[in-house]
Each structure stands twice: as structure tokens, then as C-alpha cells.
Amino acid sequence: MSDKNAYAQSGVDVEAGYEVVERIKKHAARTKRAGAMGGLGGFGGMFDLSQTNVKEPVLISGTDGVGTKLMLAIKYNKHDTIGQDCVAMCVNDIIAAGAEPLYFLDYIATGKNKPEQLEEVVAGVAEGCVLAGSALIGGETAEMPGMYGEDDYDLAGFAVGVAEKSHIIDGSKVKEGDILLGLASSGIHSNGYSLVRRVFAAYTGEEVLPELEGKKLKDVLLEPTRIYVKAVLPLIKESLVNGIAHITGGGFIENVPRMLSEDLAAEIEENKVPVLPIFKALEKYGQIKHDEMFEIFNMGIGLVLAVSPEKAARIKELLDEPVYEIGRIIKKTDASVVIK
Template sequence: MSENAYAKSGVNIEAGYEVVSRIKKHVVKTERLGVMGTLGGFGGIFDLSALNVKEPVLISGTDGVGTKLMLAIQADKHDTIGIDCVAMCVNDIIAAGAEPLYFLDYIATGKNIPEKLEQVIAGVAEGCIQSGVALIGGETAEMPGMYGTNDYDLAGFAVGVAEKVNLIDGEKNVKAGDVLLGLPSSGIHSNGYSLVRKIFSGFDLNTFLPELNAPLKEILLTPTKIYVKELLPLIKENKINGIAHVTGGGFHENLPRMFSNDLAAEIIEGSWEILPIFKALEKYGEIKHKEMYEIFNMGIGMVLAVDAGSAEAIKFELNAFEIGKIVERQDQAVVIK
């Protein structure tokens, strides 16, 4: 099949070449120790022996951005959605006690528009810089008929490494009496957007809501916070007993993942300020207050379980909130008081 015939089917090979050319300058910014090879090979290469790890354990994570992408497409704003994609992967990896090393992305689109895809990849590269990982490869697929002309999907895959002794095993190490510290989120992050979009479906994205003090578009597309660099030193010093990345399912689904079935998380409401966007979602969506904790992060993106004796120092170091404690389980695994 000639290239001209391929183009007639809706696939622009030259545009694909242009995307690769455009993104190289962004990829170079993410290079780190261990990176081998160059962009454009059949696989991304990373030299694990370059790291000083005696008993290496690899931990991987993969995720997408969900229907938050639809808001980015609607707003024609594509330069931050890549940060979300990286964040969803590397935050999971750091929660296991590993240092994220490298990232690969996958973009599928109905029409390859190099300027737009460069913005997406620039966001991915920024997320990699924020988390200290290398962007060592990826794939862009032009799929007319599968996606609309302006549509695209974005997913990613990351790999991290940990010394075996530094792996965080919350089921073994988290105990009654541990203090729970909450690290602030930047907003909704990248979960619950099917509901978010439904709640705000009647609003123009440029609407300035008084309770948010900003255009709706700006608040809803705030990228997910990346916690890697602030948590990694504490993990290497074995100061954290358990970590929960608060994503889809909110507090009730994610916190129990970091401790054993005989324990519970007792959360003190009011120990941190709930962000205005969550109050707006509860108001306009007419959502029961308790249900909000089953859907959203409510302003807390990560929860750490730490020894009571070291909680104050860690709280100060991370600028975190003391939001509760681990107790013996009586009924529910998460209790909001």
C-alpha cells in the first residue's frame, strides 16, 4: 500500500514524523541516571546496574486520565493533562515505597495534529521532571474511525525500584496508635470526573463561580499533585509505616489498602480545610456529605501512617495535616468522626 493510499484512509505518516521531531526537546529534559538509547527505538532502555541498589525490587504502575480528558478537549487545553497521567502512575509507585525510574506514554487519536500532541507530551515531560523519572519511550497511534477528529486518549506506564528492606508493607508495619498524616491535594486530581462532568454539565467552562474564586475550567483542569520527591527521603529512612494514595473510591476504598483487616482508620473531620471545589460539588450535585468521602479525596491526596513519636517532626517537614489515627477495628475500616 502506498503512503498516498494510507493517507486517504485518514492516517498522516508525515504528521507522525513531525510529532516525534517536536517532542524530542521535551524528552531530553527528563533524562536521568540509568537512561540508555535514544527516542525512536523499538523499546525504551534503562540500565538498572547504574543505580546503587543492593537488593532491587521493581514495582510498576499503569493508569490513564479518565474522563478528565474530555474536559481538556472541550476547553482546548492540553498542556497539563500529561502531568495527571504521570502522577497517577508514580504516586502509586511511591506509595509502595519505590523510587519511580522511567515512564512510557501511549496516545491514541482520531487525527494526528502535531501542535496539539506536542502540548500533551510537554505535560507528560513536566510530570516526569516533577517526579524525577525519565521519559524513555511511548507510542502515538492515529486511529480514524475509532476516535473523532479532535478526540484522543492518554495512558501511561511507569517502573520504580526499591531496596527490598525499604518496601512499605502496611499490613505488617501499620499498628494501632499510629498517627495518620494527610498531604494536601491540588484539587480533584484525576478521579470522579464522570460525576464531576455530570454535575457541571449545564455550566460553561469559563464560568466564574464565586465559591471557587476562579474560572471553572481552571479549577477542573488543575493537574494532579505529584508526591514523589517529598516522600522519597522519608521512605529511605524507614520513617513511614504505610501510605495510601487517595484516588477513585476516596477514603473508604483506599485507606484500608494500607493496613490489616483488624485495624481501622479513624479520621477527624475538620482537621484540615476541605477545598472549595468539593463544597461546590456537594452543593451543585446534591451529594450526601458522607458519600463525598467515598468518591473524592476531599483535599487529601496521600495519607501516611507513622509512629506517634515521630509524627510531629514528619508533619512539620512535609507541611502535612494530622488527620486521625489507626485504631483497633470495631465495625467499619474507615470511620469519619
């Protein structure tokens, strides 16, 4: 008879689970913010909404995962940035609705608890929360042998933010004549990786392709998703933005119309989009149709703002970064997005 207990014999290491919790506490502590209550280990995370000083608070939530980008993190044995991707996918969605992220919870499922590896993942989550000004107030780690392989894990998250009711961005203020301002992406972000993996399936990741300006392929593919919260919140608080589109899966074609009423469309000037080298490489090596690239990827623009022309100068003044004027809002005739 084995000395292991019955649960251990089934593949679940309870002690490793306890170690994971202890390892991640210091990372969660980095994300402390006003309103966050308690610590990790309880049955529920707590947040005191009265600490936000919002007069007419509306809670806005978002949930997402990282998708098959996780498979590259596992392939290249690099786990310290993928958590930021998870946070970004959630908080960028809720900032697009006008909400300041308050708190975040993560969920990690794995075939075998490896405390050092999972600590790296959660360290990335904590870094994302710091960048978003969001508290990491809880989460869950599940060891699921048989569901996942020993080297596999999945990662998802859930964010809650608050918006002043009068500052909610729902697209209702977007109008014909508004200009479209683009904020740069950091890379592919966290979408389209089923295609990315197919294009680069035969590569080790150590390659330095001519298009990638001296960077290793694996570093470019695992570049974490940019978090736009701190850049955009001041614009929202000054009521400078009429609409926001987070460019995720579906690229420009699917996401820009999400901030438009049915009678409006977006006209985008392709030559104003700062296409990143990785997208040129993907199009070349994957033999992807040029038009299709805009239906899949962000192409170098991770967030699109619809703004009144007279407010553009103030927005550029507040944003300490390049801002790209990539198009305008027009009356819809056929397509919701026209790229010319």
C-alpha cells in the same frame, strides 16, 4: 484517482506522525536522569539499573490513565497539563509502595494526528516526569480514525520504580495507635470526573463561582494532579513511614484500607481535613450527599501516611509544607474507615 496514498485515504497521516515524534524529542530530553539510555525512536526504552546504587533492588510498576478528565481538556482546548495527570496517577501509586520512579512510557491514541496538540500533551507528560525525577524513555502514538473522533484522544502511561527491599511499604508495619498524616491535594486530581462533568455539564468553564475564590471553573477542573515523589522519598529513605495510601477513585473509603491489615481500621476526624473549595461547590451544585463525597473524592488530601507517633515531628520537619494530622489507626470492629 486521488494523489493521496492508500493509507492517507483511510485517514492516517504518516507524515504527521513523524512530525509528532520530532516535536516531542526535546521534551523527553528534559527528563534525562542517571540510568536512562538511548533516546526516543527505538523499539524499546532502556534503563541501566546498576546506576541506581540500590543493594537489593525490587522493581515496582504502575499503569493508569487520566479518565474522563480528558474530555474537559478537549472541551476547553487546553492540553498542556493533562500529561502531568497521567504521570502522577502512576508515580504516586508506586511511591505509595516505597519505590523511586525510574522511567515512564506514555501511550496516546487519537482520531487524527495534530502535531501541535500532541506536543502539548507530551510536554505535560515531560513536566510530570521532571517533577517525579523519572526519565521519559519511550512511548507510542497511534492514529486510529473510526475508533476516535478527529478531536478526541486517549492517554495512558506506565511507570517503573525501584525500592530497596528493606524499604518496601506494604502495610505490614502499620499498627494500632499510628497517627494519620495527610498531604494536601492540588484539587480533584484525576478521579470522579464522570460525576464532575455531569454536575457542571451546563457550564462553559468561564464561570467564577462564589466558592472558587476568584478562579475560573475550567482552571480549577483542569488543575493537574500533584506529584508526591520528591516530598515523600526522604521519609521512605529514613524509614519514617509505616503505610501510604494514595487517595484516588473511591476516596478515603476505598483507598485508606489498602494499607491496612484486616484487623485494623482508620478513624478520620473530618474537621481536620482541609476541604478545598471545589469540593464544597461539587457537593452544593451536584446535590451530593456529604458522606458520599468521601467515597468519591480526595476532599483536599491526596496522600495519607500512617506513622508512629514518635516519628511525626521528624516527618513534619522534613516536609516543607503544611501537614495535617487527620486521624489514627484503631482496631477494626465494623467499618474499615470511620469518619467522625
